[in-house]
Amino acid sequence: MQFEGKVWKYGDNIDTDVIIPARYLVTTDPQQLALHCMEDADTMFASKVQPGDIMVGGSNFGCGSSREHAPISIKGAGISCIIAESFARIFFRNAINIGLPILESPEAARDAEKDDVLSVDLVAGIITNMRTGKTYQASPYPPFVLEIINAGGLVPYTRNVLGIEITG
């Protein structure tokens, strides 16, 4: 998986309440949720984000509640990948589980500026900043996590584990 996208840059401790405020948690529809994604941190994001754009955060990205609506809204908004210095634990699992690629690379996250273009090789974990030409190696995924990613998320992974065939 290789992709390129424009950077939306945010700071440390971006919490799930600013990613998707609780007042919108009356739906599970990704498109509905995407309309309010990042609303309390950046009022421009939801209307200006382009499919394939990359979100960059500081440390502890996605802290706060366990709402899976947070990565769902980001994925629904068309973000192809999140790169951060570090992720909150539940957010990390949620993103992997729903098939939203996320990479931990403190250096790449710190160096990236708004509107930079990053190129990401997800399998190799290599990030290239097209403005500076600099490349970064992201932290490798633990083996379990890689299995889930390779299966395409936790739902298909579970089907594999339980030997359930998809019918219809």
Added chain:
Amino acid sequence: MGKTLAEKIIAAHAEDVESVSAGDLVTVTVDVVMANDITAPIAIESFQAMGVQQVFNPDNIMLVPSHFAPNKDIKSAEQTRTLATFAEQQTLSHRFQVGRAGIEHVVLPERGLVLPGDLVVGGDSHTCTYGAVGAFATGMGSTDVAFSMATGTTWLKVPETMKFVYHGQRQPWVYGKDLILRTIGAIGVDGALYRAMEFTGPAIHDLPMSDRLTMANMIIEAGGKCGFLPFDDVARAYVEARATRPYTAYHADEDAVYHSVHDFDLSEMEPQIACPYSPDNVHPISQVEPEKVDQVFIGSCTNGRYEDLAIVADILQRTGREFHPDVRVMIIPGSQAVYLDALREGWTELFTVAGAAVSVSTCGPCLGGHMGVLASNEVCVSTSNRNFRGRMGHRDARVYLANPAIAAASAIMGRLAHPDEL
């Protein structure tokens, strides 16, 4: 080499291994799976997408409608119905209907449904609350919850543990809430990221269970994965009175290996306030500007228990004061059992006469859902656990997190206040 509580409980639930150490990745069986009206609908969708017919055990799955309960609009009503329909189809033994339940983190420990030594996965970040009774309990997202409902297992990385030791005599008006706020202030909102937190020391043994539940509740506000309070006489008495099944209590080994050890001396510690917009922006109350408040919220899974309401009732009774006429005071018991206690104690009347809006149990204003959403630039003193931007309403509203005594004093004075000022 000795083991931490997290290592012991995970080892007891791990397949094919005798012992585990921090850093190991393991598959574990789970005892209880929980989700609420926000997280269960996605969990149920994922469960169905997995093609699974039956949950692993209908006795161990708890779906609690709490956040927008009673249903605040048509969409939340649809979500609650999804829970009820699934519970019916899957013949879940425990049902949590509005009017008979409350906030999951108050209800589950109160009914003895989460027990020492349990491994609990919950679709809510404050699932870590159950560490107060000695369970390894951690929040996960909905698809992880679906996986656990389907398989009765989950995967975990065994966390490192940070140990927090509290010494010295607590000052008046200082509670478990202040201990945990002080701790989060010291280590930061990512200070325990991916780690377990063990709270010990002589001052902990003095705390009632309500204060211990408050402390375990806010582990996630330091980024923690789970946490534990000791299984001592106080905990044993609480659990024995409620346990719905046999359990095994664990104790950390003396020579367990910790990531770090942190000591706190309580002898001169004042009540603590977390100022906007982060639970780690913590200051002793004497250092905080006594800002005028528009709303005071007493409730939530942090401080909505009997003992919390008792503090408020005691202040009103002792001072004979009423709440300030310009302040909207919301007092919301954490469960219907607490609501009933408040009725029997005469507190519902006391609070209402003093000028508060007292309601059935719900998360309500804690997450800006309903029952007291804040307008722009409004100021609220809240006994809950999060004061992020937009958490309780408008993004410019400002929330101060505090213990119930500070909340009550502020509600009376109309500004952030210490009970000694009354």
